[in-house]
Amino acid sequence: MAFESLSDKFQNIFNNLKKKGKLSEADVKAAMREVKMALLEADVNFKVVKDFVNAVKERAIGDEVMESLTPGQHVIKIVNEEMVALMGSDESELTFTTGGGPTIYMMVGLQGAGKTTTSAKLAGLLKKKGKKPLLVACDIYRPAAIKQLQVVGEQLSIPVFSMGNQNKPIDIAKAALEHGSKNHHDLIILDTAGRLHIDETMMDELIELKEVIKPKETLLVVDAMTGQDAVHVAELFNEKIGVDGVILTKLDGDTRGGAALSVKAVTQKPIKFAGMGEKLSDLEVFYPERMASRILGMGDVLTLIEKAQSNIDQKKASEMERKFRKAEFNFEDFLEQMQQLKSMGSLSDLMAMIPGMSAQMKNVQIDDKEMAKMEAMILSMTVEERNDPNVINVSRKNRIAAGSGNKIQDVNRFIKQFEQSKKMMKQMSGMMGKKGRRGGKGMFGNLPF
Known part of the structure; x- marks a missing residue:
């Protein structure tokens, strides 16, 4: 996954900052030493690292941050802003010839x-x-x-x-x-x-x-x-x-x-x-701005939505959202979603675009090879099993394992992951739906969940 190593280090640094009620100058300097080491280990140019750390430190030791109710969040905000500035602040568009000629x-x-x-x-x-x-x-x-x-x-x-x-x-x-x-x-x-x-x-x-x-x-x-x-x-x-x-x-x-x-x-x-x-x-x-957000482990929802709009059937996405809200999502739906997700790119990179999802799914195997195994298991199920996961007992699991070339442990793990994902997506669907009702459209009207 892009920036995984650097993102993990930043998450650890940020978590330590957020735990502190108040920040001293020593706390900020200690955090900046960790940021400096993380960037150097990420093969960032030494002069760039030096200038970046100094800029963050200078702003972070100001009265506004030190006297704030959430100083840790203030420092994170500064790191984010300085990283955006480092990479160019705004996107740089291509220029085109005007007045004739290619x-x-x-x-x-x-x-x-x-x-x-x-x-x-x-x-x-x-x-x-x-x-x-x-x-x-x-x-x-x-x-x-x-x-x-x-x-x-x-x-x-x-x-x-x-x-x-x-x-x-x-x-x-x-x-x-x-x-x-x-x-x-x-x-x-x-x-x-x-x-x-x-x-x-x-x-x-x-x-x-x-x-x-x-x-x-x-x-x-x-x-x-x-x-x-x-x-x-x-x-x-x-x-x-x-x-x-x-x-x-x-x-x-x-x-x-x-x-x-x-x-x-x-x-x-x-x-x-x-x-x-x-x-x-x-x-x-x-x-x-989006790249800084990815690097700092804060997700990149805008890019994810753009990918979804380009690759996902919106009618099917709306129907899938309805199923999540009513807890009707089954393996048949899951198979269809995997097919659509494949068209959007690497699953691990897609999950990293959802704020907080990387940390929650850290120990869940969702790489592209794992997706192929999941697909094989679903294709080895009967229509009844796909539509009603609750009917899958031990003997059925053994048959699914044999039919897909997997072990019974793989099938058990997959079903457990399916249920975990289902619960998580239902929670997120409800949360984002509330936001959407206030703004006219929920995130999950655009995403394939």
Whole structure:
């Protein structure tokens, strides 16, 4: 799960702060030492950590916090605000060409960062918003790079312009612009070549390409899981060719968070998007406020709702909400929900977006492999068992275990987890429903629970 390690450390620090009725200056300093160690262990840039901790400490030792009735909560609020500021305060939107001519984005980065796939993901995202993109294969060095772009382009029904690997990237780009204009493409995305490491030849080629093509934005793709290496790469690319924004890939697998917390502060360039999975739809706008909330273990309800609205049948979601309220939810419903949840991404990441859910579900196995086991168990049940879990006795459990290739203990654990989840969701549904009745719509009108 993204940021799991850092999030756990912050939760422990915050819990200790909240236990204290009043905070002394020594308490704040002790907490800040723990915050500093947590950030350094998360591979956050040392200077960034130093500046961040000093900023929080300076604000946290003020009279407003020390004399407050809930000083611990005040410190947490300050940490959250400073972390948002660290990552850029507001989301940074892409800019588009106005007054005729296509918008050109030049994608740059090292080999292995996910540049080709990210180019396709970005094209797919903007296609949904009404753009007519053209992908351009300018990577003539990496074996199968052109084929890879053609494959992902075909999956998204987005055309790919290629001239093979015998032409220079600058000639390919020029021809692509001419082709794009003739075919009324208002967006052209150049997938440029990367190397295993930064070298002079690559940089010279990119500088020339940028000078001639004059892209609206140069977007740097970096692998979040490489931590400080990603920050160093971003710094060098920005220094050599100048970038307008950063796209962090593999953020869903980054348990530390070093790159996400350091890139903006070091380069002064915004993080514009985050790759949150392997599917071609797994590219999210980077919202600093939401990301800070995830890192601090406070959830990210807005992103979860957006995912649900994009992937979940709203009529079915409303019916599921009604079933939860009346405690009619059964294994048939659970199976349907698992199918819909799969379309939204990793289950552990989804659960982390619900405030407080990570802590409550910490000892419950809900990873994607576990979901496959659950699915197999439900498919081994009779229609009667799926619709009425109460009829499942020991002999039926043995049959379900044998039919799904699991042990009786697995079936028992699954049924127990099902009942726990059912109770928890019913409680949350009631709580959120009350809020919704005041505001016109409950959270669970949007979510798949």
